[in-house]
Amino acid sequence: MRPAAKNLALKLSTVIVATACFAVISTGLVLSKNFRKMITLWGESVQLTVYLSQDISASGTEHIQKILKSSAQVESVKYITQEKALGDFRTQLASYAPDLTQDDELLQLIPASLEVSLKSSVPAAEHLGILSGLASKVKNLEGVDEVSYGQEWVSKYSALVSAFEVVLNLLGLVILAASVFVMSNAIRASVNSRKDEIVVLEMIGATQSMVRKPFITEGALLGAMSSAMAVILSFMLYTLMKNILQGRLSFLQLSEHMSFLSIVGVIGFVICGTLLGAFGSYLCVRRVNDGWAGSQG
Amino acid sequence: MIEFLHVYKTYPGPVHALKNVELKIGKGEFVFLTGPSGAGKTTLFKMISAYDTATSGDVKVAGYNLQEIQDKQIPFFRRKIGVVFQDFKLLKDRTIFENVALPLLVRGDKAQSVQRRVYDVLEQVGLAHKHDQYPDFISGGEQQRTAIARAIIHQPGVLIADEPTGNLDPRLSEEIMDLLERVCSQGTTVFVATHDHEMVKRRKKRTLELKDGAIVGDTL
Ligand SMILES: Nc1ncnc2c1ncn2[C@@H]1O[C@H](COP(=O)(O)OP(=O)(O)OP(=O)(O)O)[C@@H](O)[C@H]1O
Ligand SMILES: [Mg+2]
Numbered sequence: 001m002r003p004a005a006k007n008l009a010l011k012l013s014t015v016i017v018a019t020a021c022f023a024v025i026s027t028g029l030v031l032s033k034n035f036r037k038m039i040t041l042w043g044e045s046v047q048l049t050v051y052l053s054q055d056i057s058a059s060g061t062e063h064i065q066k067i068l069k070s071s072a073q074v075e076s077v078k079y080i081t082q083e084k085a086l087g088d089f090r091t092q093l094a095s096y097a098p099d100l101t102q103d104d105e106l107l108q109l110i111p112a113s114l115e116v117s118l119k120s121s122v123p124a125a126e127h128l129g130i131l132s133g134l135a136s137k138v139k140n141l142e143g144v145d146e147v148s149y150g151q152e153w154v155s156k157y158s159a160l161v162s163a164f165e166v167v168l169n170l171l172g173l174v175i176l177a178a179s180v181f182v183m184s185n186a187i188r189a190s191v192n193s194r195k196d197e198i199v200v201l202e203m204i205g206a207t208q209s210m211v212r213k214p215f216i217t218e219g220a221l222l223g224a225m226s227s228a229m230a231v232i233l234s235f236m237l238y239t240l241m242k243n244i245l246q247g248r249l250s251f252l253q254l255s256e257h258m259s260f261l262s263i264v265g266v267i268g269f270v271i272c273g274t275l276l277g278a279f280g281s282y283l284c285v286r287r288v289n290d291g292w293a294g295s296q297g
Numbered sequence: 298m299i300e301f302l303h304v305y306k307t308y309p310g311p312v313h314a315l316k317n318v319e320l321k322i323g324k325g326e327f328v329f330l331t332g333p334s335g336a337g338k339t340t341l342f343k344m345i346s347a348y349d350t351a352t353s354g355d356v357k358v359a360g361y362n363l364q365e366i367q368d369k370q371i372p373f374f375r376r377k378i379g380v381v382f383q384d385f386k387l388l389k390d391r392t393i394f395e396n397v398a399l400p401l402l403v404r405g406d407k408a409q410s411v412q413r414r415v416y417d418v419l420e421q422v423g424l425a426h427k428h429d430q431y432p433d434f435i436s437g438g439e440q441q442r443t444a445i446a447r448a449i450i451h452q453p454g455v456l457i458a459d460e461p462t463g464n465l466d467p468r469l470s471e472e473i474m475d476l477l478e479r480v481c482s483q484g485t486t487v488f489v490a491t492h493d494h495e496m497v498k499r500r501k502k503r504t505l506e507l508k509d510g511a512i513v514g515d516t517l
Contacts (some may be wrong), residue, residue, distance in 0.1 A: 200386055203346075204400040204447070205375035 010193055014186040015226055022230030022273055024175055026261070029269070030238055032168050034258050048116040048131050048149040056143035061114075064138055068116050073130050075119040082112045111145060123162075184280050187219055191284040198285070215281045223277020227270045235260055298324050298455055298486040299345060304354035306340055306510075314340040315351070316510040322488060324454070327481040329497045330490040332507035338490040341507070342459050345488070346380055347371050359454045376404055379448030379485075381458035385440045387432040393419070393443050394428040400451045414450060422446045422476060438469035442476065449480050456480060458489045462496075470496065 050068070052061060061079065068077045089110060116134065118127060131149040139147050191198075194215075201211045238260050245258065261269065299322040306315035314337045322328050330338050343349040344356050347363050356363040359377040366374060387396050394415055401411045419425040422442040432440055441461060448456055458477065462470035474489075474496060481487040491497060497504055506514035 196386065197388055200388055200399070201403070202372075203375065203380050203386070204403055205372045206403045207369075207372045210372075210403065 010190060011222075014190055015222060015229075017186045018222055018226035018277070019229045019233070021178075022227045022269075023233045026227075026230045026269055027234040027237055028172055028175055029265070030234055030261060032172065033261070035164060035168065037257060037259070047118070048134055048147065050114040050116065050138055050144055051111045051146040051148070052113060053143050053145045054111065056112075060143040061112075064141055064144065065114060067138060067141075068114065068134060071130070071134060073118050073122045073126075074134070075117050078115045078117075080113045080115055082110060085110045085112065184284065187222070187277070187280045188284045190218070191215060191281070212282065212285045215285045216278050219281025219284075220274050220278035223280075224270060224274040226277070227273025230273070231261070231266050231269060298322055298326070298359060299488065300355070300357040301341075301344075302355040302357075304344065304351045304356060306337070306344065306349070307352045314510050315344075318354070318510075318512055320505060320512060320515075322486060324486055325481065325484050327478060327487045327502045328489070329500070329502055329504040330488065330507060331492070331494065331497055331504060334492075336507040337510040338507055339459055340510075342457050342488075342490060345455070345457055346378060347374055376400065376451060377453055377455070379451070379453040379456040381441070381444050381448050381456065381461045383460040383463040385432070385437075385444045385464075387440055387443055387447075389432050392429050392431060393424060393435070396432065396443055397446045397450055399447060404451065418446045418450045421479075436469075437465050438472060441465060441469075441473055445473070445476055445480070449485065453485060455486045455488070458487070460490055460492065462491065462493065474500065 048068075050064065052064075065077050065079070068074060118130060122130065135147045135149055138144055198211055238258075242258055299320070301318045301320045304315055304318040305313070307313050318341065330341065332338055340349070344351055344363065345358050347358075347361075347366060350356075350364060354364075359374070361370070361374045361377070363374075388399075397418060398411050398415045401414060406414075416425060416428070419428055422445060424439060424442055424446065427435055427439060432443065435443070441464075445458075445461075448458075456477070461477070462473050465473065470493065477487050477489060478500075504514070504516045505512055
C-alpha cells in the first residue's frame with residue numbers, strides 16, 4: 001500500500017469504530033428519553049379517585065377535600081361533578097354506543113368524585129405507600145362511597161419504574177466507559193502510527209503545541225464526524241422503530257408520544273463528541289522516544 | 298561551538314555512561330568521534346542535542362547552556378543545530394521536497410523562499426531530480442542525503458551525525474562523508490560518530506576517542 005493509502009485506511013477504521021461507539025450512546029439517549037417519557041405518561045394516570053355518595057352535602061365534600069389537600073405530597077384535588085363525569089363518559093363511548101349516550105338515567109349511575117394527583121417530585125417508588133395511606137384516611141368518612149387507586153397496578157408500576165431507572169443508569173455507565181476505552185485506543189493507535197512524525201518534528205525544533213496541534217485537530221474532526229454520523233444513524237433507527245410502532249403495533253398508541261433528541265440535544269451531542277475526540281488526542285500525544293533509540297548499542 | 302566541562306552521565310543501574318568528559322570544538326571544525334560499542338558516543342550526542350541532561354558538569358552548544366535550558370526553549374535551540382541519524386528518520390508519507398522543507402516550515406518561513414531554498418539544498422546534495430519521490434522509492438544513500446539536506450537547510454551552526462553511514466555500503470559511505478566535509482567547508486561545525494576506523498584514518502581529521510565513557514584520545 002502507498003503510505004497515504006495506509007494512513008487513510010487507519011483513519012477510516014478509526015472513524016468507523018468511533019461512530020459505532022457514539023451511535024450506541026446516542027441511541028441509548030433516545031431510548032432512555034422515550035422510556036422516561038412513557039413512564040411519566042403512565043404515571044400521570046396513577047391517581048386516587050374518591051367516589052362520593054349521591055347525598056353528600058357541599059360542606060361534606062369540602063371537608064374531605066381539605067383532608068386530602070393537607071398531605072404534603074398531594075399536588076391537586078380535582079372535583080369532578082356528576083355532569084362532568086357523564087360528559088366524559090359520553091365522549092368516550094360516543095363512537096361505540098351512540099344510543100347509550102342519550103339515556104338520562106345514566107346520570108344516576110355515575111357518581112361525582114374527587115381526583116387526587118401527587119406532586120411530580122414524589123419518587124415513583126413511594127406512590128403506592130402514599131396513595132394507600134390517603135385511601136385509608138378517607139375511606140370511612142361519611143359521604144365516601146368507594147376509594148380506588150388501582151392498588152395492584154400502582155405497585156407494579158412503582159417497581160417497574162425503579163427497576164428501569166437502575167438498569168438505564170447502569171447500562172449508560174457501562175456503555176460510556178466502554179466507548180471511552182475503545183475511542184482512546186483508536187486514537188492511541190493513530191498516534192502510534194505517527195510516532196516517527198512526532199520524533200522528527202521534535203528534532204527539527206517544532207514546539208510542543210505545533211506537535212500537538214495536528215493530532216488535536218484530527219481528534220476533534222474525528223469526534224465531530226463520528227458523533228454526527230452516529231446521530232444520523234440513531235435517527236434512522238428511531239424512524240424505523242416509529243414506523244413499526246405506527247404500523248403493526250399502532251394499538252399501543254406509543255408512536256405519537258415518541259420523540260428524537262431535540263435540536264439542542266443534537267448540537268450538544270456533536271459538541272461533546274468533538275471535545276471528547278480533541279481531549280483524547282491531547283492525552284495521547286505525550287513526548288515519544290527521542291529518536292536516538294535506534295542508535296543505542 | 299560545543300563545550301563539555303567535567304561532564305558525568307550516570308544511568309540508573311548505575312551505568313556510568315560518561316565520566317569526566319572535557320571537550321571543546323570550535324566553529325567550522327570537522328571532528329570524528331570513535332570508540333567501541335557502549336563507549337558512550339550516542340549518550341554524548343544526546344547531551345549535545347538536549348535530549349538528555351548531564352548528571353553533573355556543563356554542556357554548552359551554539360550559545361546555549363544546556364544544563365540550565367528550560368523545556369520551552371528546547372525547540373528554539375534545536376533550530377540552531379542539525380541532527381542526522383543512522384536510520385535517516387524521513388517521513389514516509391511525504392515527498393523528498395516536503396521532508397527537506399520541514400525545518401523551514403516549522404520556523405514559519407514564507408512558501409516562496411522555502412521553495413527556493415529547498416531546491417538549492419537538493420541541488421547541493423544532488424537530489425533535485427528526485428524532489429517529488431517518496432523515501433521508500435529511493436536508495437539508502439539517497440535517503441541519507443535527503444536527511445542531511447533536512448539537517449542543513451536552516452544553516453545550523455552545528456551538525457551532529459551518529460553513525461550516518463552505519464546502514465550504507467563503503468562507496469555510498471564515502472559519498473556521504475564527502476558531502477559532510479562540504480557542509481563543514483561552508484562554516485558549519487560537523488561532529489560525526491563512527492565505527493569505521495579505516496575511513497577515519499583516511500580522512501585525516503581531528504578524532505576524539507571514547508572508551509568506557511571517558512575520552513582517551515584526541516588527535517588535536
Ligand atoms: N537510557 C539508558 N538507560 C540506561 N543505560 C543506558 C541508556 N542509554 C545508554 N545506556 C548505557 O550507556 C552506555 C553507553 O551507551 P551508548 O549508547 O552511548 O554507547 P555507544 O557508544 O553509542 O554504542 P554503539 O556504538 O553501540 O552505538 C551503555 O553501557 C548503555 O548500555
Ligand atoms: Mg550509539
